[in-house]
Amino acid sequence: MPLRLATWNINSVRLRIGLVAKLVDEHAPDVLCLQETKCADDHFPLNDIRKLGYAHVAIHGQKGYHGVATFSRFPFVTTAKERWADKDDARHLATTFAAGPLEGVTLHNFYVPAGGDEPDPTINPKFAHKLQFVRELHQWSERIAETDARIMVGDLNIAPDPSDVWSHKQLLRVVSHTPVETEGLDAMRLAGRWVDAVRAHVPHPEKLYSWWSYRAADWEASDRGRRLDHVWASEDVAARSTGVEILKAARGWDRPSDHVPVIVTFG
DNA sequence: ATGGTCGCTAAGCGA
Secondary structure, eight states: OOEEEEEEEOSOTTTTHHHHHHHHHHHOOSEEEEEOOOOOGGGOOHHHHHHTTOOEEEEEOOSSSOOEEEEESSOEEEEEOOOBTTBOOOOEEEEEESSSTTTTOEEEEEEOOOOOSOOOTTTOHHHHHHHHHHHHHHHHHHHHTTOOSEEEEEEOOOOOSGGGBSOHHHHTTSTTSOHHHHHHHHHHHHHTTEEETTTTTSOTTSOOOSEEOTTSSSHHHHOOEEOOEEEEEEHHHHTTEEEEEEOGGGGGSSSOOSBOOEEEEEO
16 A cells, blocks of 8 residues: 655645645645644644544644644654754654554654845855755764665755756756755755655656745746755665655645645555 | 735734
């Protein structure tokens, strides 16, 4: 029985709980990771989540900003809510499956800082913070490089390759696709022996996006997207991934998130 | 050309 794992930057879980239900109704993920829930833990709509069939939940939120949540039809234990880049932001949640097809696998759910607009860490503290976060992800990846049975998903806020953006040239100085970010993410992936489970099924140079700006007059016509949302795995787990879907249609749902769900199936 | 739109929480910030 395969397992379907979805990751989605929902941009407010309370505003879009109906879209979460729509995703579950139409695509039936067994495991669902959300980012940017923007909701303190005591206000999280957990009853709705349980009604959707997720008996196992882990939430790590804060009021108004950031926030990550992991739901599963299979049992897990929460193993970490780490502190990153010298801030108490709710940007990481680790869970380890106790049963089911991914028993023993640790799932890391991340929301990497966006980094502001100015791609210069000396004048933009938000960009400096993002780069520090990526450096810490690199160091963490090095520490766990020899371990198996791991997945990391989430909004990494970096589109690493030219085929992950609508225009490589026009985005080279735009935060999310600057060389210091894309090289930093590549170095982290190599240091951790991570496999990009999405690109394993849709190789470069096919264009692939998971985010389209709210500011476009017509997001679909202009199609100026970026692939900011990722599913990576250690080699043993990646070898079990059998397919991927990026739900572009979700960008056209009523009052959508600017990100769409990414679903990877594991056999 | 240097915007444009969202969501939070109540004018401005973060994305």
